[in-house]
Structures are given as C-alpha cells and as structure tokens.
Amino acid sequence: MVVLKTVERKNPQDLTAPPKYYTQAVANGFVDLERLAYLVSNQCTVREADCLAVLNALQHNVMDELKQGRIVQLGSLGNFQIGVRSEGAEVEAEVTNNQVKSAHVNFRPGKRIRNMLQTLQYKLVAG
Template sequence: MINIKAIPRGNPQDVNAPAKFYAHAIATGEVSLERLAYLVSNQCTVRESDCYAVLLAMMHNVADELSQGRIVDMGVLGRFQVGVRSEGLDAAADVSTAAVRSAHLNFRPGKRLRKTLATLEYKLIDG
C-alpha cells in the first residue's frame, strides 16, 4: 500500500495562478543494504555476509560502469544510465562540458517492476 497526500504546487509560468494540488507518495520507511542481504540470505543457502559482500561488489561495479558512460542492464530489475542537466545555450557550437550543471541517474524498470507499478494500491493520508 502506497501512502499519498495532497501537496500544493504553484505554476512557475504563471505565479499569479492559484496553486493546484497533486498526489505525492509518502515513504513509510527505508530498507538498508544490510537488511536486503539478510532477506536474501534467508531465501537461499548463501550466508548473510556473503550476500552483503556480493551486493557491495555489485554496487561498486555498477558505479564504475556508469562512470565509463555505459548503460548498466540489470536484467529483470531494469537498466541504469547517467543523465545530465545543463544550461540552455543559443547554439550547438556553444555547448561544452562547462555547460553541465549536474548529473543524475536514470532508471528504467524491467517488465516485472513495471507490472508491480501498474498494480499498486494507494491510501490517502492527512497532512
């Protein structure tokens, strides 16, 4: 069950327009890498410390591959790719590495996760 609440947002193109309310997902907690290692270890014959070591190694290698500009395909989990935000410039010839303001991570979920997203149930909470 995904908790949602109403969040007001103004129109940045018309600051005088009244705010509209949008549904916003509210997290109910978080799960750590250690917890995931524990959960995985209880579902197979691998020890918790081994699962944790594999997850840490995978995280290191995913970061390394992303820093090389590669898309990381995690199979049924999905794909990770680096994206950038940059200044808008008047001509293509003006674009350089100096225009990049920040990098972010794009994630495209695999079919199973997309199916999960399509079947979520929601609960409206107060304030």
C-alpha cells in the same frame, strides 16, 4: 500499500493562478544493503555476510560502469544510465564540457517492475 498525502502546489509557469492540490507518495522507511542481504540470505542457501559482500561489489561495479558511460542493465530490475543537465549555447561550435551543470542517474524499470506499478494499492492519509 502506498501511502499518499495531499500537497498544495502553485503553477510555476503562472504564479498568479490559484494553487492546485495533488497526491504525493509518502515514504514508509527505507531498506539498506544490510537488510537486503538479510532478506536474500533467508530466501536461499547463501549466508548473510556473503550476500552483503555481493551487494557491495554490485554497488561498486555499477558505479564504475556508469562512470564509463555505459548503461547498466540489471535484468528485470531495469536499466541505469547517467544523464546530465547543461546550459544552452547559441551555436553548436560554442558547446563545451563546461556547460554541464549537474549529473544524475536515470532509471528505466524493467517489465516486472512496470507490471508491479500497475497493481499498486493506495491509501490517502491526512497531510
């Protein structure tokens, strides 16, 4: 179950407008690679240390492939791709690499995760 809380937010396009209230998902802890390796090892015949080694190698290779500008497809989990934020230029000829402000990773979930999102249950708690 996904826990939600209520948050108050102002409209950034109209700071004089009254704030509105929205729901926001509350994280319920985190899971690291060691925990994932343990869980996977309990679901198959591979030992935990081997699972952790594979997950570490996967992490390393995903980062290397993203650095090369490739979209990384992880089956039904989804796709990862680098995105950038940049400053604008008045004309195309003025565009340079120096206009990149920051980079981020875009994630596009696969079909199984998109379907899972349709079945979530929620619980609203006091903020």
